[in-house]
Amino acid sequence: MTGAMDTNGSADSAAALYELRNVERRYQRGGTTVLAVHDLNLEIDVGEFLSIQGPSGSGKTTLLQLLGALDAPTAGSITFDGSELARLGDHDLTDIRARHVGFVFQQFNLIPTLTAEENVAIAMVPLKVKSDARHGRARELLEQVGLGARTEHLPSRLSGGEQQRVAIARALANHPRVLLADEPTGNLDTQNAAEIMALLAGLQADTGVTVVVATHDPEVARQSHRRVVMRDGAILEDSAVAP
Amino acid sequence: MVSLGYLWNELRRRSGRTIVTALGLALGVGLVVGIIGVSEGLSASQSKALSPLSTVGTDIVVTRTVAPTSGSSSNCSAGSSNLLSEGAQFFGGSAGKALGSLNTCEDAALLSSNSTVLTDLSKLGPPGTQFTHDFFLPGTLIPFPQQALKVVDGVNGVKAAAPALSDQAEHETGTVPTITATVQTPAQTIQTLQNVPPLTPAEGSQIISCLFSNPNFSSALANRGSAGGIPGGGATSFTSLLQKCLPASYQQFVSSVVVPAVTINQVVNPPSTDINTNSYTVAGIDPSQPNLGLITKAQVVKGQWFGSHPADQLLVSTAYASSKSIKVGQQMPINGTNFTVVGLVSPTVSGDASDLYFDLPSLQSLASSSGQVNEVLVEVDNSSQVGTVVKRIQKLLPGAQVLANDSLDNTVTGSLANAHTIATDFGGVMALIILLAAFIIAALLTLSSISKRVREIGTLRAIGWSRGRVVRQIVAETTGIGVLGAGLGLAVGAIVCVAIGAFGPSLSAVSSSNTLGASTASALFHETTRNSAKLAIPLTAPIHPSTLLLGVVFAVVGGLLAGLAGGWRAARLSPASALADLG
Numbered sequence: 001m002t003g004a005m006d007t008n009g010s011a012d013s014a015a016a017l018y019e020l021r022n023v024e025r026r027y028q029r030g031g032t033t034v035l036a037v038h039d040l041n042l043e044i045d046v047g048e049f050l051s052i053q054g055p056s057g058s059g060k061t062t063l064l065q066l067l068g069a070l071d072a073p074t075a076g077s078i079t080f081d082g083s084e085l086a087r088l089g090d091h092d093l094t095d096i097r098a099r100h101v102g103f104v105f106q107q108f109n110l111i112p113t114l115t116a117e118e119n120v121a122i123a124m125v126p127l128k129v130k131s132d133a134r135h136g137r138a139r140e141l142l143e144q145v146g147l148g149a150r151t152e153h154l155p156s157r158l159s160g161g162e163q164q165r166v167a168i169a170r171a172l173a174n175h176p177r178v179l180l181a182d183e184p185t186g187n188l189d190t191q192n193a194a195e196i197m198a199l200l201a202g203l204q205a206d207t208g209v210t211v212v213v214a215t216h217d218p219e220v221a222r223q224s225h226r227r228v229v230m231r232d233g234a235i236l237e238d239s240a241v242a243p
Numbered sequence: 244m245v246s247l248g249y250l251w252n253e254l255r256r257r258s259g260r261t262i263v264t265a266l267g268l269a270l271g272v273g274l275v276v277g278i279i280g281v282s283e284g285l286s287a288s289q290s291k292a293l294s295p296l297s298t299v300g301t302d303i304v305v306t307r308t309v310a311p312t313s314g315s316s317s318n319c320s321a322g323s324s325n326l327l328s329e330g331a332q333f334f335g336g337s338a339g340k341a342l343g344s345l346n347t348c349e350d351a352a353l354l355s356s357n358s359t360v361l362t363d364l365s366k367l368g369p370p371g372t373q374f375t376h377d378f379f380l381p382g383t384l385i386p387f388p389q390q391a392l393k394v395v396d397g398v399n400g401v402k403a404a405a406p407a408l409s410d411q412a413e414h415e416t417g418t419v420p421t422i423t424a425t426v427q428t429p430a431q432t433i434q435t436l437q438n439v440p441p442l443t444p445a446e447g448s449q450i451i452s453c454l455f456s457n458p459n460f461s462s463a464l465a466n467r468g469s470a471g472g473i474p475g476g477g478a479t480s481f482t483s484l485l486q487k488c489l490p491a492s493y494q495q496f497v498s499s500v501v502v503p504a505v506t507i508n509q510v511v512n513p514p515s516t517d518i519n520t521n522s523y524t525v526a527g528i529d530p531s532q533p534n535l536g537l538i539t540k541a542q543v544v545k546g547q548w549f550g551s552h553p554a555d556q557l558l559v560s561t562a563y564a565s566s567k568s569i570k571v572g573q574q575m576p577i578n579g580t581n582f583t584v585v586g587l588v589s590p591t592v593s594g595d596a597s598d599l600y601f602d603l604p605s606l607q608s609l610a611s612s613s614g615q616v617n618e619v620l621v622e623v624d625n626s627s628q629v630g631t632v633v634k635r636i637q638k639l640l641p642g643a644q645v646l647a648n649d650s651l652d653n654t655v656t657g658s659l660a661n662a663h664t665i666a667t668d669f670g671g672v673m674a675l676i677i678l679l680a681a682f683i684i685a686a687l688l689t690l691s692s693i694s695k696r697v698r699e700i701g702t703l704r705a706i707g708w709s710r711g712r713v714v715r716q717i718v719a720e721t722t723g724i725g726v727l728g729a730g731l732g733l734a735v736g737a738i739v740c741v742a743i744g745a746f747g748p749s750l751s752a753v754s755s756s757n758t759l760g761a762s763t764a765s766a767l768f769h770e771t772t773r774n775s776a777k778l779a780i781p782l783t784a785p786i787h788p789s790t791l792l793l794g795v796v797f798a799v800v801g802g803l804l805a806g807l808a809g810g811w812r813a814a815r816l817s818p819a820s821a822l823a824d825l826g
Binding site for chain 1: 246248249252253255256257698699701702703704705706707708709710712817818819822
């Protein structure tokens with residue numbers, strides 16, 4: 001997979017990073033079938049700053065999980081950098097998550113027993129980065145997100161905004177091609193939310209990483225460059241955001 | 244493979260979970276180590292109780308014991324005092340007759356051998372004087388001539404045979420009592436009525452001729468009317484003349500008065516005295532056989548074995564020496580002989596454990612059992628032939644009880660045997676149940692802990708940790724907890740074992756060997772004539788490296804299995820499902 005992507009990477013550099021064709025995801029829950037998303041057709045280009053906006057239950061988190069290879073569609077196809085995810089095994093999907101995808105969660109999802117630095121460094125373990133290099137990179141990233149003085153703090157000693165910054169640093173640890181952020185400001189106050197969105201925008205601008213943010217907040221969506229609006233599992237609107 | 248930093252931080256920063264889970268395992272491991280230790284300690288104690296009798300080579304013990312009375316036999320011609328002829332008859336019956344009952348012959352042997360108990364205390368000195376005397380009774384171990392040793396020694400397959408005289412001793416001190424009995428019978432008046440036969444004519448003629456032939460008869464007859472006036476008593480003279488002329492049958496009556504025989508029963512009150520009695524057990528052995536007998540040289544724990552002049556030397560058991568504060572080199576006067584304690588010994592409870600061990604002739608002399616023994620201890624050439632040799636001896640000595648060594652184990656009773664039985668029967672099961680319970684507790688705690696970390700596991704999967712890496716990390720954590728539990732468990736087990744050794748109870752081992760028929764003897768003497776040998780062995784719980792290793796392996800494997808189960812259960816969830824977990 002990695003080799004294929006490397007081989008095709010330069011040839012398809014102008015092509016879309018993601019291509020979704022008629023994607024559908026159904027769940028069995030309590031004996032009933034829940035159609036989380038359906039008829040999704042979407043292309044996401046490299047370096048885009050995209051927001052997926054919609055109310056709770058509109059399917060945006062499911063879409064984000066499908067993009068992050070955390071889940072598989074029940075119908076349709078998702079192509080990531082030229083490779084169809086449905087054809088890949090667990091090993092390759094894990095490798096994609098480790099190397100090319102960075103996740104940021106609403107609940108931060110930091111490991112409570114690890115310090116900020118260790119939380120960032122742990123993301124580099126699957127890539128067999130040596131311990132010193134891991135921690136050096138972690139400190140560098142924490143410095144980048146403005147937490148250079150709090151590297152040794154446990155998550156419980158950090159504010160929500162700080163925890164989300166640590167999560168963003170962790171997501172960036174392996175130089176991913178895409179940053180998937182699920183309600184990254186959902187648990188933050190207005191000021192912290194603005195700071196986090198500014199940080200994501202800055203990262204996208206500085207590193208060229210593709211950023212996809214799922215949010216229910218139109219204000220947050222407005223800070224992206226492209227907005228996809230979802231309702232009841234389907235894309236209602238896909239438009240560029242005016243600067 | 245595994246993030247050690249993550250592992251260390253998980254163990255360190257979730258210390259509550261780590262310690263509780265480790266303690267659960269530690270408790271199981273500690274108890275298992277303790278139970279195994281106690282079980283091994285009991286085995287060691289039982290070996291100690293049976294050793295060294297079973298290890299120095301005594302394979303068979305020959306005794307003459309009594310069996311319950313079921314009838315009587317008339318043939319006592321070959322009693323214990325008779326010597327050997329064909330090797331069978333001094334065991335109380337004719338050759339070929341099994342000793343199945345306590346017959347009159349054996350009654351007599353028992354009474355005879357224990358006759359000392361009937362000793363008249365007045366023989367110890369004049370009433371009122373102080374006495375100290377030791378009485379020796381064989382109890383139910385009926386003595387037999389020492390020549391039986393030769394018979395046993397001559398049996399094919401017997402390597403060596405050693406004689407022994409094992410007695411119960413009574414040490415008595417006090418004042419010689421005055422023992423008198425005053426028997427008073429009532430006064431008797433005896434009356435007899437005799438009918439005097441009439442004079443025969445011949446006797447009348449004889450009387451008349453006698454009177455008239457006397458020259459004084461005429462004057463006496465003339466004066467009979469004034470008898471009172473005649474000096475000299477004329478009437479008296481006539482009476483005296485008549486008396487002289489009466490026939491002999493009228494002068495003396497012969498009569499026999501038969502008084503019926505009377506049995507006088509008079510209760511004699513027991514003598515009032517201040518006798519103190521202390522019981523102890525003694526044995527006479529052959530010092531020239533230091534490796535075979537009721538006590539062996541190997542059992543000397545202090546001092547030494549009998550010297551070249553064993554007649555006035557004795558060995559004392561450590562238990563008796565301890566209770567009586569007897570030391571090596573001490574003099575012990577017994578019935579006028581000063582014996583020197585040359586050594587302290589640790590006897591076995593199997594067979595006969597005695598308090599004092601004498602040179603055999605010395606005890607025979609003390610117990611008035613010259614030439615008598617009541618046990619023969621046998622060592623066979625080949626241990627596999629014990630059964631055969633037993634049968635050969637039984638054939639030659641049909642009145643004897645021939646006990647093989649392996650059955651000696653069964654004669655050990657008491658708390659040691661009970662505890663060992665419990666440990667053997669239930670120890671393994673108990674250890675298994677405890678260990679299983681500890682594992683289940685540890686596994687539940689681990690699973691509970693992991694179930695609270697599903698979202699964390701989902702996060703790891705989301706940031707690129709493979710399923711295998713997640714499982715390995717969790718297994719490493721739980722194995723780490725297992726190692727910690729093993730360490731704590733070993734400490735707990737070691738403390739338990741040391742505590743048992745320091746403060747644990749003593750187990751009593753009681754040997755009932757050679758006391759068969761004791762109830763019969765008790766009936767004869769109205770008392771217990773022989774005590775069972777009893778030995779208190781402190782309970783220990785030794786710790787062996789193998790036990791410790793077992794504990795470590797159990798704890799580590801337990802942690803590993805719990806981690807595998809919990810980790811796989813969590814990691815098999817899809818990352819999306821794991822992240823959706825609300826825990």
